[in-house]
Amino acid sequence: MTGKELDHNIAQQLRGLPEKLANRVARHLVAAGMLLEDDPETAYAHTQAARARAARIAVVREACGEAAYAAGHYTEALTELKAAKRLNGAQDYLPVMADCERALGRPDRALTLARNPAVANLEPHLKAEMTIVEAGARRDQGQLDAALRTLENAPLRNKTHANWVVRLRYAYADTLHAAGRTPEALEWFHRTIAIDNDHTTNAEQRIHELENQNN
Structure with a gap:
């Protein structure tokens, strides 16, 4: 791992650092990216190491926030993302x-x-x-009706199979179930499966559970 694996746009944001320091920070960010999904705690440690050396670089604070969030350190994630937002104005x-x-x-x-x-x-x-x-x-x-209205105003019927549509449909189905509207929940769990090509949700399992409860 040399640090050259870092995305070009991110590497550009490190150019203001001395070369050796930039390479060291880059290696920590690359390691964090590789570990984020399987070992978020270690990924977070890498981002903290990068932060200790480049705390005024927005992308470093962003990486810290994302890793803290993945590791369940929500207070730290908020602090880091607020800092990144102050540095680059991103929403x-x-x-x-x-x-x-x-x-x-x-x-x-x-x-x-x-x-x-x-x-x-x-x-x-x-x-x-x-x-x-x-x-x-x-x-x-405890505002289930308001939660349902919030989701119903979203593009639940969007024709794409994008993951964000999958997640919207699943959230809507889950909220319908929480509201005791089982037949509609089943319909929307089925609508979720219809576009969940990568099997990112457990909608199929939820359908089996609900159908077994009704038998």
């Missing part, structure tokens, strides 16, 4: 920040972030993530 972190607030037992703060005007200009997959977080926050507050 893409809002859904993860809102989910951190929810994970910390603060659904009201998650809903405040969901109402940020910048959400309207996010890419479709990020809007979908914010919708899912917002609906979850409503559920946390």
Whole structure:
């Protein structure tokens, strides 16, 4: 691992550092990216090492936030993503920040972030993530009807098979089930399977469970 494996756009953001330091930071970021899914705790340690050497680089703080989030360190994730946002002005972190607030037992703060005007200009997959977080926050507050309305206003019937549509449909089916609307939940779990080509959800298992309960 040399650090040259780092994405070109990210590497460009390290150019202001001395060459040896930039290479060291790059190696930590590459390692974090490789480990993020299977070993998020070690990935987080790598991003902390990068942060110790380049705390004023937005992409380093972003990587720290993402790894902290993956490792379940939600307070740290919020701190790092807020720092990255201050450094580069990006709004893409809002859904993860809102989910951190929810994970910390603060659904009201998650809903405040969901109402940020910048959400309207996010890419479709990020809007979908914010919708899912917002609906979850409503559920946390015992507002199932509001959670359902939030999801019903999303593009659940989008014709693409994009993962964000899969996740929206699954969240809607799950919320319908929580609301006791089992037949509709089954319909939307089936609609989820219809486009979940990569089997990213357990919708099929949920269908079996619900159908067995009804027999």
